Amino acid sequence: MRTGRRDFLRGASLTAAAILASGAGWTQNSQAAPASPDYSIEIAETDWELAPGKKIRTAAYNGQIPGKLLRLVEGRPVSIEIVNHLDRAEIVHWHGQWIPPDVDGSMEEGSPMISPGGHTRIAFTPRPSGLHWYHTHAMGHRELKYGLFTGQSGMMYVEPRANPGAYDDEQFLVLHDWEPYYSASDDGSLMVQYVSGSINGRLLGHNDPIRVREGQRVLFHILNASATDPHWVAFAGHKFQVIALDGRPVATPATVETLRLGPAERISAVVTMNAPGVWVLGEPRARFRQAGMGTVIEYAGQSGKPQNPQPASLAWDYRAFADAVPAVRKPDLTIPLVFTSRFQGHGAVDRWMINGKSFPDGAPILLHEGLRHRLIFDNRSLDDHPIHLHRHAFELVSIRGAALSGVMKDVVVVETGTRVEADLVASNPGDTLFHCHQQDHMDSGFMALFRYA
Numbered sequence: 001m002r003t004g005r006r007d008f009l010r011g012a013s014l015t016a017a018a019i020l021a022s023g024a025g026w027t028q029n030s031q032a033a034p035a036s037p038d039y040s041i042e043i044a045e046t047d048w049e050l051a052p053g054k055k056i057r058t059a060a061y062n063g064q065i066p067g068k069l070l071r072l073v074e075g076r077p078v079s080i081e082i083v084n085h086l087d088r089a090e091i092v093h094w095h096g097q098w099i100p101p102d103v104d105g106s107m108e109e110g111s112p113m114i115s116p117g118g119h120t121r122i123a124f125t126p127r128p129s130g131l132h133w134y135h136t137h138a139m140g141h142r143e144l145k146y147g148l149f150t151g152q153s154g155m156m157y158v159e160p161r162a163n164p165g166a167y168d169d170e171q172f173l174v175l176h177d178w179e180p181y182y183s184a185s186d187d188g189s190l191m192v193q194y195v196s197g198s199i200n201g202r203l204l205g206h207n208d209p210i211r212v213r214e215g216q217r218v219l220f221h222i223l224n225a226s227a228t229d230p231h232w233v234a235f236a237g238h239k240f241q242v243i244a245l246d247g248r249p250v251a252t253p254a255t256v257e258t259l260r261l262g263p264a265e266r267i268s269a270v271v272t273m274n275a276p277g278v279w280v281l282g283e284p285r286a287r288f289r290q291a292g293m294g295t296v297i298e299y300a301g302q303s304g305k306p307q308n309p310q311p312a313s314l315a316w317d318y319r320a321f322a323d324a325v326p327a328v329r330k331p332d333l334t335i336p337l338v339f340t341s342r343f344q345g346h347g348a349v350d351r352w353m354i355n356g357k358s359f360p361d362g363a364p365i366l367l368h369e370g371l372r373h374r375l376i377f378d379n380r381s382l383d384d385h386p387i388h389l390h391r392h393a394f395e396l397v398s399i400r401g402a403a404l405s406g407v408m409k410d411v412v413v414v415e416t417g418t419r420v421e422a423d424l425v426a427s428n429p430g431d432t433l434f435h436c437h438q439q440d441h442m443d444s445g446f447m448a449l450f451r452y453a
């Protein structure tokens, strides 16, 4: 581990970017030797075995995929050392946390990048509680080798001050797609596909089974860390009681058979283990299951080949988790956000626009502290988009014209040709990035900056 000040100085003497990189941390100060951090994240190229004989080389955190689970406590400050062993600048974003822009981990908000070979230390006070995650916010680029195409992601669970605790065991599952390549879509533009997919860094059959006992209530915390793909999750013979979305408890903890997670979405759901056997939990769609995106659940005393019957249908509706009777609130102002794409020719990636502008061309969108802003996500493109707002959560207020309340999110999938409305009560001043979480879309202009007036 190279954390000495000498290394920092060598980095800092190289470029202005490296000097900027020191802005957020103690490295500016030559006097005080800091106490050891609560956590340390080392970013480096890693040879990772998805399955015996199937190795990939990718950047990862601390040599493991996913990165280690960070268990933080709401309101208890945490310090994190980040060391970048790569030959390119990196940045770590704390997805779902309501923290200041200088530590949020977004260049566009003013967080410094960590120079090649450099390091920094950040500190923040975790809020809100629940299931969140940390991941690179660097660009993916055309080669599909950087950004979220790598293994640079991990879960962060912020314990609430009062833990509800109505479960016997907890399991954390991170979905990710690997070995990306371009294929031509029907209209001739390029889309990203993958050879393999994993849960917790291993292909189906190559993870240790999750061992359970009949009657147990297991709380699954699931994250889709894919760079670009939405995923379904099913667990044949069992149902999920969804208690939180994106870390925020839902108004109605409804029970469902299948889960859908757009890139960056999280679901916390309790499963009562009432069907003894050996089962597969994972992507029900054949293409993704064959690519490896599943894990085995084994009841005590049971053995044999994992059973994997298909769900009757794939269904997901955010409204299932909303208040029984939607609360009606009047916004103070309305912000229309129209999503469109421009075809760039056969064999090219599309250009993406919000209100007709590709980032960074548009002017910042102004927020007013304390006011209720109604964001109107109007998707006039042919793709679904997982829309993300940094440093805040918003409340869904309508989907395809149907009202709802009681579902807080920081990512929402806005399906093609539809409109989703969400209320943002602006309460965390500072620049705030708004973007599609699909890596190839955000890289191609699908971003905007929100700025407090």
Ligand SMILES: [Cu+2]
Binding pocket: 383, 384, 385, 386, 436, 437, 438, 441, 442, 446
């Ligand atoms: Cu998108």
